[in-house]
Amino acid sequence: MSSPNNNSRTIVILLVEDNPGDARLTMEAMRDTKMSNLIHVVEDGVEAMTFLRREGRYSEAPRPDLILLDLNLPKKDGRAVLAEIKTDPDLKRIPVVVLTTSNAEEDVLKAYDLHANAYVSKPVDLQQFMKIVALIDEFWFNVVTLPNR
Numbered sequence: 276m277s278s279p280n281n282n283s284r285t286i287v288i289l290l291v292e293d294n295p296g297d298a299r300l301t302m303e304a305m306r307d308t309k310m311s312n313l314i315h316v317v318e319d320g321v322e323a324m325t326f327l328r329r330e331g332r333y334s335e336a337p338r339p340d341l342i343l344l345d346l347n348l349p350k351k352d353g354r355a356v357l358a359e360i361k362t363d364p365d366l367k368r369i370p371v372v373v374l375t376t377s378n379a380e381e382d383v384l385k386a387y388d389l390h391a392n393a394y395v396s397k398p399v400d401l402q403q404f405m406k407i408v409a410l411i412d413e414f415w416f417n418v419v420t421l422p423n424r
Contacts, residue, residue, distance in 0.1 A: 286416050289339040290316045291323040291356065292374075293348050297397065301343065301374070304408035312412070315339070320351025324359055327366055339369055341415050344391075346375040346382060354385060361390040368422050372411055 288305065292298040298316050305312045315336070317323045323344075326333045342360070346353035353373065360366045370392040375382070378396040386394045395411065398404050415421070 286312045286341070287337045287339045288312055288314045289323065289326060289342045290314055291318075291320070291342065291344045291348065291353065292316060293318045293345060297345075300401070300404055301408050304405040305412055307405070307409060313337070319349045320353065320356040322350075323348075323356050324351070327360065327363075327369075340421055342369055342371045343374045343411070344371050346373060346377055346386070354389060357386065357389045357391055370415060370419075370421065372415070374408075374411070 290298060290301055292301065298318075302314050302316070305314055315326065317326050323342075325331055326336050327339075327342075329336050344353045344356060348356070353375065357371055357373070360369065360371060367390075371390075372393045372395060373386045373391045374395050374397060376397050383394050393411075395407060398407060
């Protein structure tokens with residue numbers, strides 16, 4: 276098992292985000308942390324599941340330690356992706372943090388009903404957004420004990 280404060284291994288993150296600006300900001304915020312992160316970005320829900328199931332061009336994809344998932348995605352929305360991940364015996368232990376613009380109560384409830392590990396509304400303010408992403412990184416990779424890949 277990975278242990279808290281274990282900075283010796285590269286952390287693999289799958290970012291499922293269709294907004295190029297938000298993806299870029301998230302990657303910049305992750306790079307600013309002291310963790311060694313390898314971030315893979317996919318732009319829609321179908322591509323996310325292809326990556327996670329290591330199909331097609333993703334046949335050599337690493338298993339992520341954490342998934343950052345937007346809800347509003349093309350082709351297959353984040354709710355459907357979350358439902359598939361959490362009902363798949365090979366994927367269900369991967370922590371999924373919903374990182375989305377929505378703060379609607381029904382979205383929060385639905386995400387937790389689908390077994391999201393956390394729900395974070397993206398702040399509009401750039402500095403707050405960067406801070407939130409850094410806090411996610413800090414919590415999931417310095418505080419929490421994660422299962423091995």
